[in-house]
Amino acid sequence: MVAPPDNDVLWARALHYTHSDGSPALGGVSLGVRQGEILAVAGPSGSGKTTLLRCLSGMVRVRKGEVWFNSAPVHTLGPLARERLRRDRFGWIDPAPVLVPELNVWENTALPLMLRGTSRRRAKVAALEWLERLDVGELARRRPHQLRQAERQRVCLARALAPAPTVLFADEPTAPLHRADRAHVLRTLTTASRSHGITVVLATHDPETAALADRTVALLDGRCVKTVHLPPAGDTTEGRAACSLSV
Numbered sequence: 255m256v257a258p259p260d261n262d263v264l265w266a267r268a269l270h271y272t273h274s275d276g277s278p279a280l281g282g283v284s285l286g287v288r289q290g291e292i293l294a295v296a297g298p299s300g301s302g303k304t305t306l307l308r309c310l311s312g313m314v315r316v317r318k319g320e321v322w323f324n325s326a327p328v329h330t331l332g333p334l335a336r337e338r339l340r341r342d343r344f345g346w347i348d349p350a351p352v353l354v355p356e357l358n359v360w361e362n363t364a365l366p367l368m369l370r371g372t373s374r375r376r377a378k379v380a381a382l383e384w385l386e387r388l389d390v391g392e393l394a395r396r397r398p399h400q401l402r403q404a405e406r407q408r409v410c411l412a413r414a415l416a417p418a419p420t421v422l423f424a425d426e427p428t429a430p431l432h433r434a435d436r437a438h439v440l441r442t443l444t445t446a447s448r449s450h451g452i453t454v455v456l457a458t459h460d461p462e463t464a465a466l467a468d469r470t471v472a473l474l475d476g477r478c479v480k481t482v483h484l485p486p487a488g489d490t491t492e493g494r495a496a497c498s499l500s501v
């Protein structure tokens with residue numbers, strides 16, 4: 255077993271995954287994600303994006319292949335160790351906003367921090383800061399059922415960012431949003447990632463969303479078909495769109 259290159263925070267080699275009913279999902283995916291990078295995983299519906307994120311984050315154990323986080327072999331960890339890794343180092347955003355209905359907005363946002371051992375007081379401060387950044391600070395005392403879908407998704411984003419995860423996995427995070435909300439949420443996600451050095455693995459089938467990433471890995475039928483490298487973030491939008499291919 256050979257450890258991954260030092261500059262990759264996350265690294266996968268020859269990942270295979272077949273669902274319990276026999277449906278094939280990944281057929282030998284290899285990739286590396288650098289510290290602080292925003293990597294888009296693009297591809298049509300059913301291409302394996304969600305499954306890849308679930309394997310990389312340790313949510314499911316890969317059937318064949320390797321996943322490394324820094325120098326830790328995630329593929330050999332047991333369920334408890336993977337759970338701890340997800341709690342302490344990773345964040346996750348689902349396509350549909352899922353919040354605890356009995357807790358108000360700031361309590362939902364503070365929850366991952368408190369699970370990590372942060373005091374309720376400090377977790378509340380961090381939660382309120384992130385809710386403000388996402389323009390939902392005034393909703394802090396409301397319950398999830400009192401919010402619009404787009405507001406709930408912003409709360410989910412605040413909840414994922416508040417603990418400053420090393421890697422944030424975002425599975426179609428703007429799927430339930432209108433165009434204007436989508437742009438705002440994506441801007442917040444990319445700005446937060448760059449200012450806090452958070453690595454983001456972003457599954458999307460939307461080319462506009464993928465264009466915000468530093469690099470895109472395209473999947474088709476569970477296999478990587480190409481990698482698109484974009485110029486550094488300081489370049490113009492036109493420059494970023496003119497990407498190079500390294501198949």
Ligand SMILES: Nc1ncnc2c1ncn2[C@@H]1O[C@H](COP(=O)(O)OP(=O)(O)OP(=O)(O)O)[C@@H](O)[C@H]1O
Nearest residue numbers: 273275277278279298299300301302303304305306
């Ligand atoms: N729980 C499951 N049981 C069986 N097959 C599944 C399951 N989840 C996904 N699949 C199948 O695995 C393949 C990959 O699915 P996956 O959800 O990873 O793709 P995706 O690119 O994220 O798609 P989408 O954009 O629609 O979410 C598809 O063929 C899908 O039908």
